[in-house]
Amino acid sequence: MLTPLDINKKEFHRSFRGYSCEEVDEFLEQVLRDYGQVFRENQELREKNLRLTEELERYARLEQTLKDALVMAQQTADEMRQNAQREASLIVQEAENKAREILNQARLQVEKAERYQSDLEARAAAFKMRLRSFLQAQLELLATEEAAATAVSEAQPAGDTGETEKTGPGLDPGL
Numbered sequence: 629m630l631t632p633l634d635i636n637k638k639e640f641h642r643s644f645r646g647y648s649c650e651e652v653d654e655f656l657e658q659v660l661r662d663y664g665q666v667f668r669e670n671q672e673l674r675e676k677n678l679r680l681t682e683e684l685e686r687y688a689r690l691e692q693t694l695k696d697a698l699v700m701a702q703q704t705a706d707e708m709r710q711n712a713q714r715e716a717s718l719i720v721q722e723a724e725n726k727a728r729e730i731l732n733q734a735r736l737q738v739e740k741a742e743r744y745q746s747d748l749e750a751r752a753a754a755f756k757m758r759l760r761s762f763l764q765a766q767l768e769l770l771a772t773e774e775a776a777a778t779a780v781s782e783a784q785p786a787g788d789t790g791e792t793e794k795t796g797p798g799l800d801p802g803l
Contacts, residue, residue, distance in 0.1 A: 638655060640647035 640651050
């Protein structure tokens with residue numbers, strides 16, 4: 629292939645009427661072939677450059693789309709994380725409220741059981757007091773009856789056959 633330097637240094641021999649027509653024609657044919665080849669290569673390179681530029685633009689758009697998708701995915705992930713945190717917070721708060729309610733109900737039941745126990749203890753104490761009073765009254769009655777029986781048996785003479793007992797105390801046996 630001819631270079632610009634080759635074209636610049638090319639000298640044609642002088643002939644009678646000037647340059648040799650054959651040499652000039654030969655040189656022009658060679659220049660034309662080389663120039664045609666360079667022109668085609670240039671055209672192909674321009675087309676290739678255009679294709680590569682379009683492909684580069686397509687990749688740039690794809691890259692921007694991927695960046696946008698990545699940003700969107702990050703935002704979505706952040707929103708989901710925030711929503712999950714809010715939901716977890718609500719669940720924890722709800723669980724704490726339910727636990728408080730259960731504790732309050734348990735306290736109420738304990739208080740109710742304690743009141744019931746106090747009532748039962750008071751009733752038991754009152755029952756014991758009534759029972760003690762009843763038993764003391766029965767013991768006193770028993771003691772009174774024993775004293776009366778002892779007094780009656782001491783009042784009877786030793787030889788008495790016990791007719792007094794048959795007729796009753798204070799009755800005249802002769803009647």
